[in-house]
Amino acid sequence: MSQTILQLDGVSRAFGGLMAVGDVSFSVQAGEIFGLIGPNGAGKTTLFNLVSGITPVSAGRVSFLGRDILGLAPHKVAGMGMARTFQNIRLFAGMSVLDNVRAPMQAFSRTGFLQDLIGLPASRAQEAQILASAMELLTLVGLDAKARAAASSLPYGERRRLEIARALALRPRLLLLDEPAAGLNLAEKAELSDFIRDLRSRFDLTVLIIEHHVPLVMGLCDRLAVLNFGRLICQGRPEEVRCDKSVIDAYLGDSHAAPRT
């Protein structure tokens, strides 16, 4: 019944002799909130970079919306409807909050360069529309009052929210969130779960999320995949994963399962 949005088949990536991601396969279904967890250095962010086309894979296959996306430039993958945030927040710091959200909307521009420069009616109508949808997204993340401020002037939590709004500006089918709760306080973390669920229903999204904060992941995700040393050690519903022996070993450490670091 449900449609496969993202499919990974035997995806690997080596950096020199280090196998950062090895032979990972899983699929994400439409409408799911799919969690990717694992200890530090397990290869989660590398996997995000492979999926979004920023890092080329060494082996394997990634398909998005039924189309093979290996070798596709990152902007093309993004244009197909895959948006992401970054673990260490990468906003367009010198631009205004509003322009951060407006910039990705170039993907939907129907007017030409010269037309925009002269400011013909079609361009002006489009600008008005871009402004309206950007303000709508900023209102959603509670930043509408700061639209004209520089993105670099925002406090940490608001930067995280702005980055999510910027990703939503691409009108994605799949949203990749790289540790959205990192650095947030407890109250903010609690809000985040509801916020992500709300986004899913509002925008008909599928969400792939990397997160360290275990209570958040357990409460939020429909399914989880656990990575350790670049390998997928377990996947399933949160309650299944929680009790899995290999996951407990990976997190708590087990001398014969893996070398200590």
Next chain:
Amino acid sequence: MFLENYGFLIVAIVQQALLGMSLWYPLMAGQLSLASIGFYSLGGYIAAIMGTSPAFAAWREALGPALYPVEWLIALAASVLLGLAVGIPALRLRGIYLALATIAFVQVLNVVVLVLDVTGGAVGLFGIPQPFESRLGYLWFFGPLLAVMLLFSARLTRTVAGRSFMAIREDELAAQAMGIPTTFEKVRAFVIGCGLAGVVGAMSAPFLNTWNARQSSFDASVACLAYVLIGGARSVWGPLLGAALLVALPEVLRPLKDARLIMNGIVLVVACIYLPQGIAGLLASLRRREAA
């Protein structure tokens, strides 16, 4: 009296400001290019050849003063085409490598110009017909172009393409991840600069009366960049402010004789340390302080 004495200076400021602007566009997309002076040289040669070569005698006869706009358009077209040819491979490089590649491009162009007959070799071309009696008259060439380009820059920051440029400047990887075709936009920003530099060159050939390979020296490349950096790379007015200061300074400091060259250097160093956003950035922060 003042205007007669300083006519050359005023026009030179506007002309240099336009060259600074031609580097401002790639910088808006985060690309440090030093290629402008090469396109300036190309445009100048096109105008010089069309103005002096016997092969174009019939054109000069038929077009009269309309020859000048025709020169500009041809220089524009040639610069855009060459800009695409240089920009598409060069913009795969980042940061300092792009700067080096564009310096190399200018050097290659200079060598080509020296060995060709049509460019007059090392001697260059001279006796280029002049449309105006006085130096100040050239303000009719450069003035409207400056006005148009200032308007262009101001509009650009409010367009879809301008936002893509700035996004690339701020974070190229994030821009890519947000669906912005970074290579395409970088080439677009670069080619806008090339086209402008070519037109400025075509206007400058009559203004300077002669044209040779010294027009595209490395010093001139760096001077153009200095206008933008000192004036402010993030403001539409930056190149004009920077050119006004740096072109006028040696004239104002003439009584200091050779020591004025030291002043030039001091201004550059002081500006880099204390004015990271250039003069335009300083003015903006002063205005903010007043408002607060």
